[in-house]
Amino acid sequence: MNAGGLIVWCARQGASTCGLSKGGSMTKKTESTLVFWIFLAPVLFAFIMVMVIPFLLGSYYAFTNWTSSARADNELRFVGLQNFINSLRDPAFLYSFGITFVYTILNMIAINVVAFVLALLVTGNLRFKNVYRVGFFVPNLIGGIILGYIWQFIFNNAIPSLGTLIPSLNFLADPNNLMLSKNTTALAAMIIVGTWQYAGYIMMIYVAAIENIPQELIEAAKIDGATPWIRLKAITIPLCAQAFTVTMFLTLVNSFKQFDVNVSLTSGGPSTMLMGQPILGTELLALNIYNTAFISNKLSEAQARAFVFFLVLAIISIIQVYVNKRREIEL
Amino acid sequence: MVLLTATAAFGAGKLTLMQNKPEIDAQLKAYAAAWGQKNGVTVVIKSIGGTSGGMGPQLKADYAAGDMPDIFAFDGLESFKEWEGIILDLSKEPWVSKTSVAFKYNGKVYGFPVAVEGWGMAYNADLLAKAGIDPKTLNSYDAYKKAFEKLDSMKDKLGINAVVSMAASIEMGWVTAHHNFNSLLSNGLPYGDLSVTNDLLAGKVEAHAQRLQEYADWVELLFKYADKTILLTGNYDAQVGAFATGKTVFLHQGNWVDPNLKSANATFKMGFAPHGSMKKVTDGIFVSAPSYYAINKESRNLTLAKKFLNDLVTTPEGHTYMVKEAGMIPAFSGITLNPEGQLSKSVQEWSAAGKVYSWNQYYFSGDFRDKVLTPIYNQFAAGKISKAQFVELMTKAFKDNAQK
Numbered sequence: 001m002n003a004g005g006l007i008v009w010c011a012r013q014g015a016s017t018c019g020l021s022k023g024g025s026m027t028k029k030t031e032s033t034l035v036f037w038i039f040l041a042p043v044l045f046a047f048i049m050v051m052v053i054p055f056l057l058g059s060y061y062a063f064t065n066w067t068s069s070a071r072a073d074n075e076l077r078f079v080g081l082q083n084f085i086n087s088l089r090d091p092a093f094l095y096s097f098g099i100t101f102v103y104t105i106l107n108m109i110a111i112n113v114v115a116f117v118l119a120l121l122v123t124g125n126l127r128f129k130n131v132y133r134v135g136f137f138v139p140n141l142i143g144g145i146i147l148g149y150i151w152q153f154i155f156n157n158a159i160p161s162l163g164t165l166i167p168s169l170n171f172l173a174d175p176n177n178l179m180l181s182k183n184t185t186a187l188a189a190m191i192i193v194g195t196w197q198y199a200g201y202i203m204m205i206y207v208a209a210i211e212n213i214p215q216e217l218i219e220a221a222k223i224d225g226a227t228p229w230i231r232l233k234a235i236t237i238p239l240c241a242q243a244f245t246v247t248m249f250l251t252l253v254n255s256f257k258q259f260d261v262n263v264s265l266t267s268g269g270p271s272t273m274l275m276g277q278p279i280l281g282t283e284l285l286a287l288n289i290y291n292t293a294f295i296s297n298k299l300s301e302a303q304a305r306a307f308v309f310f311l312v313l314a315i316i317s318i319i320q321v322y323v324n325k326r327r328e329i330e331l
Numbered sequence: 332m333v334l335l336t337a338t339a340a341f342g343a344g345k346l347t348l349m350q351n352k353p354e355i356d357a358q359l360k361a362y363a364a365a366w367g368q369k370n371g372v373t374v375v376i377k378s379i380g381g382t383s384g385g386m387g388p389q390l391k392a393d394y395a396a397g398d399m400p401d402i403f404a405f406d407g408l409e410s411f412k413e414w415e416g417i418i419l420d421l422s423k424e425p426w427v428s429k430t431s432v433a434f435k436y437n438g439k440v441y442g443f444p445v446a447v448e449g450w451g452m453a454y455n456a457d458l459l460a461k462a463g464i465d466p467k468t469l470n471s472y473d474a475y476k477k478a479f480e481k482l483d484s485m486k487d488k489l490g491i492n493a494v495v496s497m498a499a500s501i502e503m504g505w506v507t508a509h510h511n512f513n514s515l516l517s518n519g520l521p522y523g524d525l526s527v528t529n530d531l532l533a534g535k536v537e538a539h540a541q542r543l544q545e546y547a548d549w550v551e552l553l554f555k556y557a558d559k560t561i562l563l564t565g566n567y568d569a570q571v572g573a574f575a576t577g578k579t580v581f582l583h584q585g586n587w588v589d590p591n592l593k594s595a596n597a598t599f600k601m602g603f604a605p606h607g608s609m610k611k612v613t614d615g616i617f618v619s620a621p622s623y624y625a626i627n628k629e630s631r632n633l634t635l636a637k638k639f640l641n642d643l644v645t646t647p648e649g650h651t652y653m654v655k656e657a658g659m660i661p662a663f664s665g666i667t668l669n670p671e672g673q674l675s676k677s678v679q680e681w682s683a684a685g686k687v688y689s690w691n692q693y694y695f696s697g698d699f700r701d702k703v704l705t706p707i708y709n710q711f712a713a714g715k716i717s718k719a720q721f722v723e724l725m726t727k728a729f730k731d732n733a734q735k
Contacts, residue, residue: 068391070416092702156564175559180500181713269501270563270713271706278706278716278724280501294388296698297413 055310062303069297083304087292092279093305095272096288097312100256103187103284107194107255112247114199119206120232133207136200144197148264151193155179180265183272183281190282193261198254202247209243210236238327245324252320256313259286285309346632346639347400349377349393351386351622352445354590355657362652366642372635387413387697401630402639404445404622407693411436411625418442419626424637426644429663434623442623443640446659449678449687450510450585451603451616458482458489458580458599466604470614472549475607479556482580489580493558496579498570499712500563504705506570506583507712509692511553512704513617514608515546516691528691534733536726542609547722549608553583554712562712571595587621589672590658602677605686615686618678620662695732703728 062084065077087093118136122129139147156178163172171177179189213236221231262268268283268291283291289309293302346367350359356378363374377400379386386404393399405411411418411434422440427433434442452475454466462485464478482494498506516528530538554562558579561569568591574582575595582588586603603616626636643649644663653661654668660675660682661668670676681687692700707728711721 067413068395069413070394070418071413072415074416152564152566156560156569160560175563178560178564181563267500267502269706269709271501271709271715273710273715278703278710280702280706291702294391295701297387297696298698299391 058303059307061300062307064300066300066303067297068299079300083298083301084308086301087305087308091275091277092283093288093292095274095279096283096285099187099282100258100285103190103258104252104255106187107191107258108248108251110191110195111198111202111251111255112244114195115202115247116206118199118203119210120236122203123207123210133204136203138200139197140201142197144260145264147193147197148261151189151196151261152180152265155189181270183270186266186270186282190258190261190265193265194255194258197261198251202251205243205247205250206240209240213239241324241328245321245328248320248324249317253313253317256316257286258284259290262287263290344371345373345375346402346635347375347377348402348624348639349379349386349390349400350404350445350624351379351406352404353378354587355659358652358656362648362656363639365648366639370635370638372632374639390414399627399629401627401632401636402624403627405434405442405625406622407434407690408436409693409696411441414625417628419628419633421626421637421640424641426641426663429644429665432620432662434620434625442620442625443643444620444662445622445624446620446653446657447618447662447678447682448585448587448621448660449603449616449618449681450583451605451681452495452607453574453582453584453588453601453674454604455574455577455580456600456602458491458577461489462580466602469604469607471612472545472552472607472610475549476552479552483556490577491580492573492578493561494556494579495553495558495581495583496570496573497553497557497562497583498565498567499554499557499708500565501705501709502566503570504701504708507708508700508704510585510617511550511583511708512695512700513690513692514549514606515543516694517617517688518606518608519611519613520688522687522689524689525691525694528694531729532694532733534730536729543722543725545610546608547718547725549606550708550711550721551718552607557712586660586672586674586678589670589674592674593672601673603674603681613688615688616678616681617690618682618687619690621690699728699732703732 063078063080065079067074118132122132122136126132142150160173160175160178163169163174175181179185217235217239218231221235226234262282262284266282268280268287270281271278272281273279280291285305286309289302289305292305293299348359348363356376359378360376363376367374377389379389387410390399390403399417403414405414405418418441420439420441421427421433421443424440424443426443427440430444432444432447433440434444452469454469456466459466462478462482464481468474469478479494482489482491486492516531517524520527527539527542530536536543558565558573561573565573571582571584571588571591572595573579574584574588575592575597577597577599592601605613605616607613624640626633626640630636643653644665650661650666650668653659654666654670658670658672658675660670660679669679704725707716707721707724710716710724711718716724
């Protein structure tokens with residue numbers, strides 16, 4: 001048993017069985033409760049300080065006119081649901097909701113399909129498969145802001161110059177075909193970057209799941225004459241269901257909360273028209289909240305939006321985990 | 332950043348300054364360290380952002396945390412209002428009499444002008460000479476139209492990709508919806524004249540329909556002859572780079588690009604020409620203080636903070652820092668040093684001749700400029716809306732803004 005395992009085991013057993021007890025003054029039960037809370041305290045402290053308190057404060061500010069600035073008329077007032085009403089009346093916010101759903105769904109599909117295919121490849125009989133695993137994983141280690149700028153350069157400079165070099169690809173050099181110049185293709189560009197960044201990480205989870213599949217099942221299927229496709233469909237995918245629960249959750253939440261690549265790659269642009277009003281065409285929810293807070297200087301309205309954002313994301317992810325859990329198989 | 336905040340705890344012996352020009356961060360830190368040693372105080376400099384508002388989030392976080400800097404920069408009326416409650420009245424400071432561009436509100440001085448900056452149409456004088464165009468003639472819409480057409484027909488001969496390096500992506504909204512937008516507000520008007528600005532703020536667009544129409548012609552002209560790739564997707568580096576490498580004749584930026592041009596080894600002759608946003612001749616460029624230092628009323632180091640600002644104006648070290656080290660055009664009289672950048676010199680020449688128009692864009696909120704106007708310019712640049720629709724959307728935007 002390694003050190004970490006020992007600690008967990010001790011926590012489960014109560015300290016006395018591990019020889020940590022100094023006397024018999026405490027009953028076994030209070031001891032184990034005490035140890036339980038001692039072990040939990042650090043993470044609980046961090047969670048309360050950086051999650052619970054800011055969340056409660058933020059929820060409170062969502063119902064006020066809070067600005068965090070020294071305006072002449074800045075005493076804190078309750079404004080009821082005004083911030084929520086203003087948000088829902090803003091076409092840009094509604095658009096951000098829609099575009100975030102589209103982005104999340106497409107991004108989840110793209111990341112998981114690519115990650116799963118990569119996982120199948122690097123668990124097969126491939127030479128240098130460990131090199132590939134590392135290679136696919138590395139983009140995940142680059143920060144989103146830097147990644148966005150790198151890909152901005154690729155989309156704006158590298159791809160067009162490819163077009164000027166190779167005559168048959170010269171449509172790439174046409175400024176009208178720049179991916180970041182139209183909001184639909186700019187969204188596609190964000191999905192490409194998102195997939196490139198995240199597929200390697202998700203691949204690792206799939207690799208672990210695939211390698212845990214009992215070999216005798218695969219061998220038995222082979223003896224029975226199952227084709228690779230049937231083996232994938234009937235054995236690998238169902239037995240990876242637990243991994244799917246995790247990866248779907250991770251990709252859903254991460255896509256929904258996308259911010260850094262959005263800022264550095266497109267800044268929410270290019271623009272588009274909605275309800276006769278020009279608005280930012282690829283401004284995802286997180287960026288919309290940020291811009292509301294710091295460009296429009298409406299901090300409390302941004303808080304209201306963040307509150308709505310939290311509720312929607314929580315509901316969607318609970319549904320997702322519930323649906324995925326039902327597909328899991330206990331071995 | 333985190334490290335800086337940690338060491339910048341309130342207390343005597345520490346003076347914190349937050350400013351919005353990252354390009355002078357190193358020079359300011361060096362000056363502040365030397366000044367601090369002399370005055371027995373540690374000066375902490377925090378530099379954030381590039382565009383206006385970049386500093387806002389950090390300032391708000393620090394304010395909420397009770398860690399507001401002693402001196403901080405703001406860019407104009409809208410951001411002044413954001414911090415009105417804690418900005419100290421500086422009317423009695425000795426430097427006030429030496430500048431004409433301090434930030435004033437209701438007759439009182441609240442902001443120390445960081446520098447003087449200006450923009451017009453930056454031109455490559457060598458390329459203009461090759462095309463036989465005298466930059467002195469560029470001062471109205473018709474003159475620009477003729478020049479652009481001529482230059483466009485000589486693209487191969489001049490070795491350029493496009494006539495103008497202009498940026499209109501969302502990221503570059505500060506070029507369109509801040510700087511270019513100001514042509515509509517102040518071009519051709521006496522310095523400090525707010526008549527058009529106030530009318531537009533009040534939603535009275537009809538009174539200036541002709542002006543808006545001519546302005547739309549100008550925007551269309553700029554977009555038409557701009558490098559399309561840079562116009563639609565280019566960032567600051569791409570925009571300035573095209574001009575620096577002689578791929579365009581004009582650049583729609585201000586004299587702050589001097590250090591960038593220097594590091595790109597741009598050695599050609601250059602200067603500023605006025606904007607051609609009107610039919611009539613508008614012989615001047617847009618010059619003002621880009622930002623101001625305010626002193627936090629609640630600071631424990633008021634005397635030191637005042638001395639820090641005053642020493643910039645009254646000591647030779649302060650002069651050397653502002654002009655030679657940071658390369659800025661000083662906003663104060665009595666400073667004999669001159670900046671070296673060609674465009675900065677051009678701004679000084681225009682100012683010396685009194686041919687200047689004001690910066691009125693900051694009378695509009697950041698929300699209006701960045702979230703309402705920027706997408707309109709972007710739509711127009713991408714060719715998704717016509718000139719008539721552009722005028723219509725601008726008109727509607729002003730009216731909606733006045734309702735708020």
